[in-house]
Amino acid sequence: MNHGSLWERLVRGVRWSWIDERYRSALPADFDAMVMTLESRDRLHAKQGRSTARVVFHPPDQNQSGGRPLSVYLKRHFQMPWLARFSALVHPNGRYSPGAAEWAHLERARSLGVPVPDVVAIGERIGPWAGLQSYLVVAELTGCKELNEALPVIEQSMDREAFESLKRRIVKEMARISATIHKARMFHKDLYLCHFFLDLERLARDPRDVALTLIDLHRLQEHRYWPDRWRWKDLGQLLFSTEGVAGVSPRDALRFWVHYKREAGVRNPEWQARMIRLKAARYSDHNAASEPGAAERLSEPVGSAD
Known part of the structure; x- marks a missing residue:
């Protein structure tokens, strides 16, 4: 994860992402670039600068390889309090966005032996200036x-x-x-x-x-x-x-x-x-x-x- 320098975050803005390798082939190649503008009305719940929706991804080689569609829940946060935005700008490893925070919570619970959904992908946009956005993708609990x-x-x-x-x-x-x-x-x-x-x-x-x-x-x-x-x-x-x-x-x-x-x-x-x-x-x-x-x-x- 490359968070760049403070100057880069402040003036140009940076973004980082993580994708579980088990799910990478089912996601679009440009997933991190398009995820914040992706549209889905399936079980959409949106309010106060955040949204949650169900999304189904179909692997590009599904017909040839027999790859199964991937059903996920996409949580996005577009607007955050100024304190979280400032904190992420100064300390980008701090998990100040809701997406990054929930990722940490899921992995903490998993380490304790608590069954939780798989994290498919996670990402943040920090800057420019006081900008901060995040997304979290978790696998749907099918069945x-x-x-x-x-x-x-x-x-x-x-x-x-x-x-x-x-x-x-x-x-x-x-x-x-x-x-x-x-x-x-x-x-x-x-x-x-x-x-x-x-x-x-x-x-x-x-x-x-x-x-x-x-x-x-x-x-x-x-x-x-x-x-x-x-x-x-x-x-x-x-x-x-x-x-x-x-x-x-x-x-x-x-x-x-x-x-x-x-x-x-x-x-x-x-x-x-x-x-x-x-x-x-x-x-x-x-x-x-x-x-x-x-x-x-x-x-x-x-x-x-x-």
Whole structure:
């Protein structure tokens, strides 16, 4: 990675990129040059100077070599705070852009033994002057589905005993993943059920083979001081996100806590569990107040008729 001199970054601007060699042949030869202007409406989500979209690349020699299309999620950041722009200009190795930061988070989690999506490519544009842009490309989790959508469908296709057995394995793996990052004083800050993806293809081959992948680590951060506060936030989010999900029961939440507190070596588990429940209740109350018409409902007299 050549970041050039401060003068080069300031006056002309520089860019750097990294591509996983396993995926290079599936990407266009000029990928780094065209990635920031590439257009895709597939699952596009764009706001406040950033965008995320699904993109499918077809290898140029697909017909001759039998190469498979590559499905990815492209995250781009076009506008950033002035402090991040200035910091990247002065210290280009600092991972101040969201793309470079999430790359570091993914690799940190992977080094801990947490299953995360493969990083296909990453790049930054630093300068000229106070310019800063970044992109991150992660491989799509083909054959996988988020747990909040997968569990209700699976429940309908399995007998009760088999489904409960499967959930026990899923819960144990979720607890292991959560405890692993927390023991390292790393906290997800978006630890919802929908960010755990279950590999349905592997499950179809072997019902005992439970493989989960944790996604969206852009907010992952280390907190050495008062880590319990961030534990309550993560696990409160997770508990809240199970509300109303078909196939998920209070027994599953209790089973998760039993595995988690053992894996993470939680002290004062009763008090910790109480704080997590309080945090989940706050999320639930906030969500209810944010629903359309909530203000009107809350202002109605108790017992009022429709």
